[in-house]
Amino acid sequence: MLTVTDIHTFYGPSQALFGVNLSVKAGELVALMGRNGMGKTTTIRSIFGLTPARSGSIEFESRDLRRLPAYRIAQAGLGLVPEGRRCFPNLSVRENLVVTACSGHWSLERVEALFPRLSERRHQMANTLSGGEQQMLAIGRALMTNPRLLVLDEATEGLAPVIRKEIWSAIRRLKQEGQSTVIVDKSLSELLPLADSCVILEKGRTAWTGQPDALDDAIRDRYLGV
Numbered sequence: 558m559l560t561v562t563d564i565h566t567f568y569g570p571s572q573a574l575f576g577v578n579l580s581v582k583a584g585e586l587v588a589l590m591g592r593n594g595m596g597k598t599t600t601i602r603s604i605f606g607l608t609p610a611r612s613g614s615i616e617f618e619s620r621d622l623r624r625l626p627a628y629r630i631a632q633a634g635l636g637l638v639p640e641g642r643r644c645f646p647n648l649s650v651r652e653n654l655v656v657t658a659c660s661g662h663w664s665l666e667r668v669e670a671l672f673p674r675l676s677e678r679r680h681q682m683a684n685t686l687s688g689g690e691q692q693m694l695a696i697g698r699a700l701m702t703n704p705r706l707l708v709l710d711e712a713t714e715g716l717a718p719v720i721r722k723e724i725w726s727a728i729r730r731l732k733q734e735g736q737s738t739v740i741v742d743k744s745l746s747e748l749l750p751l752a753d754s755c756v757i758l759e760k761g762r763t764a765w766t767g768q769p770d771a772l773d774d775a776i777r778d779r780y781l782g783v
């Protein structure tokens with residue numbers, strides 16, 4: 558479904574990616590891992606055309622994403638929940654959900670059933686939600702675009718345990734429903750049981766790719782420092 562091959566990405570003169578490879582098959586959940594600053598967010602920004610890769614290739618369902626501007630990449634069927642959740646603060650919960658919606662499996666009813674808190678707060682302004690509720694809203698809004706590939710960057714970072722639990726249980730539901738997903742997240746105990754494959758970045762390169770059960774202590778020590 559998605560094949561990223563040997564991408565190199567720069568912020569102005571400073572190079573952040575030096576050869577990232579990553580692939581996602583339909584229905585898979587891929588864990589994108591690595592210590593802080595190793596290039597996970599930059600990889601995601603490259604895929605979405607926000608910081609375009611300078612070389613390499615990014616193919617999504619046989620289309621070359623590197624040739625498309627960012628807004629066309631979203632239209633091509635990719636949905637992003639960026640780091641630091643970005644909702645429209647002065648729109649209500651329901652307005653946030655419908656404003657960028659596309660028809661498909663994920664309707665308002667289905668998203669509100671996945672996150673009952675959003676249903677309870679449907680008329681509340683997004684900026685009055687708690688951080689965790691805003692994160693749910695960001696995920697719900699991305700789902701409402703009915704992406705064939707959903708990408709979550711640190712969706713549970715800094716949230717209360719009860720909210721994290723709700724978000725992980727929603728992610729489990731998405732996986733059961735066959736949603737293809739790429740996840741960056743530090744809680745490996747939640748992420749690894751759900752992952753079909755793991756991609757570990759080190760210093761802007763793909764350093765290791767494999768199934769979660771092959772991720773032994775030596776690899777964890779070396780690349781993840783846990």
Ligand SMILES: Nc1ncnc2c1ncn2[C@@H]1O[C@H](COP(=O)(O)OP(=O)(O)OP(=O)(O)O)[C@@H](O)[C@H]1O
Nearest residue numbers: 568571572573591592593594595596597598599600
């Ligand atoms: N806007 C920017 N301008 C210049 N350099 C940047 C910018 N954003 C990130 N970088 C650099 O690119 C490299 C990769 O950063 P990136 O944010 O992709 O890592 P990450 O693995 O997502 O880390 P984290 O887990 O801390 O979010 C780092 O060296 C970082 O300092």
